[in-house]
Amino acid sequence: MPEKSQPPLRGGRARQADVARIAGVSQTTVSLVLGGNRQGVVIQEATQARVREAAKALGYVPDPAARRLATSQNNLLGVFSFTATFPTAMEHSYYPFLVGIEQEAAEQGYDLVLFTGSSAGGAGARRQALDRVRLADGCLILGRHLPATQLHQLIEDGFPVVHIGRSAEPDVPWVGADYVAATAEVVRHLAELGHRTILLVREDDEALPSSDRELGFRTGLAAAGLRRQPKAVFRTATPESDITADWVRAKIASGITAIVAEETDSGAVWRALVKALDEAGLRAPHDVSIALLGSPPADLAGDRIPTGFDIPRADLGAAAVRMLAAQLSGIDRPQPLVHCEFRLGMTTGVPAKADNTPAH
Amino acid sequence: MPEKSQPPLRGGRARQADVARIAGVSQTTVSLVLGGNRQGVVIQEATQARVREAAKALGYVPDPAARRLATSQNNLLGVFSFTATFPTAMEHSYYPFLVGIEQEAAEQGYDLVLFTGSSAGGAGARRQALDRVRLADGCLILGRHLPATQLHQLIEDGFPVVHIGRSAEPDVPWVGADYVAATAEVVRHLAELGHRTILLVREDDEALPSSDRELGFRTGLAAAGLRRQPKAVFRTATPESDITADWVRAKIASGITAIVAEETDSGAVWRALVKALDEAGLRAPHDVSIALLGSPPADLAGDRIPTGFDIPRADLGAAAVRMLAAQLSGIDRPQPLVHCEFRLGMTTGVPAKADNTPAH
DNA sequence: AGATATAACTAATGCGCATTAGTCAATGAT
DNA sequence: ATCATTGACTAATGCGCATTAGTTATATCT
Structure with missing residues (x-):
């Protein structure tokens, strides 16, 4: 005997089908209303309102995995570092980069996925470290010592990646300080x-x-x-x-x-x-x-x-996000070099016993 | 006319179906061999070898999104803070917590999702802030000023949540320092x-x-x-x-x-x-x-x-992760109070003009 | 010889969503 | 009255994988 009327939401989470049932429409319509409906299917305002209302009532949130599977994109940017992103010794951390990354990611409407335990593989089970990033739409890579093979595999497969810091590896997109x-x-x-x-x-x-x-x-x-x-x-x-x-x-x-x-x-x-x-x-x-x-x-x-210059780590992070976002929208890479701010300190002055004529 | 023989790998990536074709078996078999096969289906050693070989030859890597869809759990823990997680002023940041969170998450085999722009909503489009966390299997909440309504909605729906810091809200699971x-x-x-x-x-x-x-x-x-x-x-x-x-x-x-x-x-x-x-x-x-x-x-x-004590922020983060992980496996909450280490400093000594007899 | 059992697989299904190809009723044109 | 148009949707399909319910061939039992 087929049971048609299931409980409003099973497993805790509401799906489009649940929203659809409550709004009295099809799952397709829900997808259309809640997704952008860029295919221009005509749907009455009243219907749209019903759908939205039902969605809100159920606290519906699209499943990123499903979305990714269906469209090959969720709204996630990966952040991968071969060493821990937040080491105990704060000095060595990627914190300054993260500041910029977070801000720019927010600006561009992305959330961040931090892939953890990339170095040692915390749990006993060995995890194919870098490959996990394929969950996200694209990935930022921090740090110098990268598994070149895996990285190139990713890139070959067309997975968007940006390395923070000028990369010696060929074909690896990067942003670096000038x-x-x-x-x-x-x-x-x-x-x-x-x-x-x-x-x-x-x-x-x-x-x-x-x-x-x-x-x-x-x-x-x-x-x-x-x-x-x-x-x-x-x-x-x-x-x-x-x-x-x-x-x-x-x-x-x-x-x-x-x-x-x-x-x-x-x-x-x-x-x-x-x-x-x-x-x-x-x-x-x-x-x-x-x-x-x-x-x-x-x-x-x-x-x-x-006197010298400051390396704009936050800017670098932001630039990397921008570059990744550009890759994702198919736009060509912008300028990967970030400007370092000149710092006028107190350690430089006119030469001791040289002539003081300005150059040129 | 149905075309049966497609190119070995489309879209750049190999799927189980591709591996299957090359190994001359079904997709199911590939899944069984490459996945754990915990259902104990019997498969000849020779067949398994062929599958593995084919997989390696094609550089097959499972699609995490698909895997997550199929198993309905994604190994992701959310980290939500109402203010920016990485503010420019490092002192006020959640950095010390993140240290512990990252480490313990890695230990437990989770990756982290940082929800960005939770405060102002960087992009023009207003996003229903807290609801986004439903993307993950569970979520850690940082900071004091939380949207209580949304939070309770989450909890009511059975979404696993742990607040870092003792929470004044009722029914909100938390870990705090003692x-x-x-x-x-x-x-x-x-x-x-x-x-x-x-x-x-x-x-x-x-x-x-x-x-x-x-x-x-x-x-x-x-x-x-x-x-x-x-x-x-x-x-x-x-x-x-x-x-x-x-x-x-x-x-x-x-x-x-x-x-x-x-x-x-x-x-x-x-x-x-x-x-x-x-x-x-x-x-x-x-x-x-x-x-x-x-x-x-x-x-x-x-x-x-x-003299005083140190608040073990990293420990708190780790404890929160453990608690969330416990919730996810249906185990009951462990002790939510984390011990603060006594710090013997140089600002305390015997009283100036009091008698020096030890107490009691 | 027919009924069971076992080994070794495979077909089918569903996860939650996006997308394409319809469907059906109401108008408008001829 | 008939055919082509729109408007307003919905059925069906597939993404890549995990899982369950088979299927087929061969060996075992009575």
């Missing part, structure tokens, strides 16, 4: 102050952020009309031992009036530089101007603000 | 040091966290065998103007040897107390012992550590 332009601007600032011999100190690895800064450095020098200097870049793998008081004195003696330091995770270069200056009894900007290509490490936050 | 016990412990600590006349300073509102602390305070006094003191609690709506150097001096003169301050969002009471002591030229614990019923505000983090 270190080149930002560094060039710092150099320009120094050149305008009258510096003619500027040194870049960077760590000795081939990371993209490092080489971008060096490129920006050279760009800045060229733009300022400063001729190619032979030893304009100093590389070190061990800043603590290489950058000493003596080293600084020697550099200054050799005619250098400004030193630009790369920012790294540890802030080792900057830290060593500051310490060396201190030990040499030298003051910036009086004896030498120094600048930092990024933000100072947290523990040095109390010091005088160094 | 302020009563923690405060009592602080009092016991003071009593053991020899204090006999202790003052509690609290703000003048009826918030649950405040009254819990007062309850704990009285409990602690009673447990220490200190007789009911008439003016043991001082209430103020304006700590800055009420708690002055003179006020402190007067209190001490009246025989009080220890002051316990409630922690609030702003930390106003504690701030005022510290300032007043400073202006009065008094030092803790030499002249008077002081304790803080919570963590010091971030900007006072550099000061000497005050």
Whole structure:
């Protein structure tokens, strides 16, 4: 015997069919009224009202999984990081990115799915980490160490993905900070102050952020009309031992009036530089101007603000969301580079014994 | 004319049907082999191998949306806050909770859905804020100001919800910190040091966290065998103007040897107390012992550590997840109170001019 | 030899929704 | 009076998977 009249809502949740029954229409009509009805099916105002009323009364909310299955899209953006998104040590977290991501996602009408336990796979059961993101419409990827194979599989399948931070992997869409332009601007600032011999100190690895800064450095020098200097870049793998008081004195003696330091995770270069200056009894900007290509490490936050630039992490997050949203609407990728704000600190000034004529 | 042989994989992704075709079996078999086959259908080893091989060859990955639709549970826990989850000012954020939530969610095999724009409704379209959480299997609620009506609607519908922080709303499941016990412990600590006349300073509102602390305070006094003191609690709506150097001096003169301050969002009471002591030229614990019923505000983090207790926000988040998970599996709620760790700081010591005999 | 049982699968169905192809009555045109 | 149009919907179908109810061939029992 077929039972036709089921209870208003089973399993707790109302479905379109429930709404339909109450409103006295078909499930199709409910879908039409509640979904956009972009196919332009004509439905009386009165009927629509009944449907909406019933939906509200039942607290109807579309099932994202079903929607996704039917349309291949829900309103969810994934956020995937290979390490925990919220580690106990706050400093290393992706929090600053999340600020921007959340805001922009809200703006664009998306909710966020945080895929957890991506690193270790908390529960005993091994979960095919990255693949889970396919639940969402698209996904933001945070962090450096990615499973390249899985990632490319996703992209190949046409799943929208944006990596936050310039990606070395080919074919991976990304948004990153414009270190080149930002560094060039710092150099320009120094050149305008009258510096003619500027040194870049960077760590000795081939990371993209490092080489971008060096490129920006050279760009800045060229733009300022400063001729190619032979030893304009100093590389070190061990800043603590290489950058000493003596080293600084020697550099200054050799005619250098400004030193630009790369920012790294540890802030080792900057830290060593500051310490060396201190030990040499030298003051910036009086004896030498120094600048930092990024933000100072947290523990040095109390010091005088160094000239340099700030990496707009929240903006990066927002830009990533925008880019992902663009991908989702089939629009072509917007500019993936985010501008770094120049930070005029207190560590740069006119060169000590150089002529003060503005450049050019 | 029905076309039977479609291309191996359309839309970019392989489905079970594709795997089935290649392995020469039915979609059902694929599902059985690749899924757990907990229904114990017998399938030859050789067949299973063929299926697995085909799956690997095609790079088959199950569609989570479809899986969720079929099994009607999506392994998603919602996180809803009426204000932005990641406000720009990090201090006020729910970050510490998220740390625990993320970790425990991973442990339990859940992913997290962050509902964005809950406060203002970023996009023009007004979205029925709270109802969106129905998307997940259950939801954590953060923050004080909740739309009670919608919340109760959810709960009535049997939607699993846990509020983080003790809730004043009836019937709303919650996890909270055990302020009563923690405060009592602080009092016991003071009593053991020899204090006999202790003052509690609290703000003048009826918030649950405040009254819990007062309850704990009285409990602690009673447990220490200190007789009911008439003016043991001082209430103020304006700590800055009420708690002055003179006020402190007067209190001490009246025989009080220890002051316990409630922690609030702003930390106003504690701030005022510290300032007043400073202006009065008094030092803790030499002249008077002081304790803080919570963590010091971030900007006072550099000061000497005050005796008191730490609210285990991460633990609270984790406990909330556990409780929600329990609800989802139909198990009864575990203990909703989380223990606060006693913090032995440097602001409490033996009373200045009291007898040093231990209590009791 | 016929009735059961077992092994090894497969057909069919449903999850909740979106979408396409109707259906049916009421008008309007001829 | 007949055919084509609209208006206002609804029936049917499929998304990819899990699950239940079969189906067929072979071995076992009496």
